[in-house]
Amino acid sequence: MRHLLTGIAVTLLLLLNTLVLIGPLMVFALLKLVFQSEMRDNCSAAVMWIAETWCEINKLIFKVCLPTRWEIRGDEGLRGDTSYLVISNHQSWVDIPALVQALNRRTPFFKFFLKKELIWVPFLGLAWWALDYPFMKRYTKAFLARHPELKGKDLEITREACELFKRQPVTVVNYLEGTRFTPAKKAHQASPYRYLLKPKAGGVAFVLAAMGEQLDAVLDVTVVYPGERIPGFWDLISGRVPRVIVDIKTRELDPALWQGDYENDPAFRVYVQDWVNRLWEEKDARIAELRGAIH
Numbered sequence: 001m002r003h004l005l006t007g008i009a010v011t012l013l014l015l016l017n018t019l020v021l022i023g024p025l026m027v028f029a030l031l032k033l034v035f036q037s038e039m040r041d042n043c044s045a046a047v048m049w050i051a052e053t054w055c056e057i058n059k060l061i062f063k064v065c066l067p068t069r070w071e072i073r074g075d076e077g078l079r080g081d082t083s084y085l086v087i088s089n090h091q092s093w094v095d096i097p098a099l100v101q102a103l104n105r106r107t108p109f110f111k112f113f114l115k116k117e118l119i120w121v122p123f124l125g126l127a128w129w130a131l132d133y134p135f136m137k138r139y140t141k142a143f144l145a146r147h148p149e150l151k152g153k154d155l156e157i158t159r160e161a162c163e164l165f166k167r168q169p170v171t172v173v174n175y176l177e178g179t180r181f182t183p184a185k186k187a188h189q190a191s192p193y194r195y196l197l198k199p200k201a202g203g204v205a206f207v208l209a210a211m212g213e214q215l216d217a218v219l220d221v222t223v224v225y226p227g228e229r230i231p232g233f234w235d236l237i238s239g240r241v242p243r244v245i246v247d248i249k250t251r252e253l254d255p256a257l258w259q260g261d262y263e264n265d266p267a268f269r270v271y272v273q274d275w276v277n278r279l280w281e282e283k284d285a286r287i288a289e290l291r292g293a294i295h
């Protein structure tokens with residue numbers, strides 16, 4: 001009963017926080033539609049401040065209501081005036097609050113690349129657009145075979161969506177596994193890793209091709225949940241997650257990673273895949289090390 005009441009209370013507080021701040025965010029989102037140039041950038045800054053404030057209040061709710069201890073490691077030297085590519089393992093919806101705990105107001109507000117169709121989702125589409133989430137359009141190989149004149153157009157569209165980030169720093173989040181880890185998915189993939197699914201290099205190659213020159217470093221984030229079971233979001237907000245470890249390693253970005261054609265150059269594709277696979281081997285070993293230290 002205690003966990004149920006905690007979950008209900010936290011849910012209501014999160015909902016109240018959202019309802020209070022969604023109005024001002026939408027006002028500035030609509031103003032962005034009206035203004036251009038510097039005034040529009042000011043509206044973007046206001047939207048970002050509201051989103052960061054929403055995250056900080058959520059962090060306060062978790063701190064007051066929940067027993068969860070967030071262990072943030074390797075966060076020394078994080079800056080709000082530089083651009084990062086965050087690469088993280090993905091196990092649960094709790095991963096998002098974990099990133100918020102580690103990065104909010106420590107780095108620029110983080111973005112996810114979204115499919116262009118999501119801009120039409122009621123309210124959320126406008127909010128994501130106002131938050132300057134890059135909307136990308138990816139054409140399949142089959143589609144390009146029928147319309148070769150559109151080759152490279154998807155990358156051009158995404159680069160245009162990222163133009164704003166030349167004027168303001170950004171943190172771009174990429175989950176290389178493409179889906180949440182489960183033992184069943186690991187077995188289905190025959191993943192060679194103990195704690196990870198196979199990484200997909202194509203998505204991060206697309207991000208790097210679109211805005212590699214604007215990114216200053218990689219934040220290699222590893223999230224570990226002590227215990228035998230990966231917790232869900234309800235586990236978190238009902239007070240059943242005693243401890244979360246967020247381990248951060250800052251890595252330099254090799255400019256060679258975005259100076260080729262991933263789709264059409266086999267040698268460059270192998271180069272990017274090798275880089276991703278090395279990251280994943282080290283991350284798997286790091287998870288094993290962290291879990292070993294827990295026990």
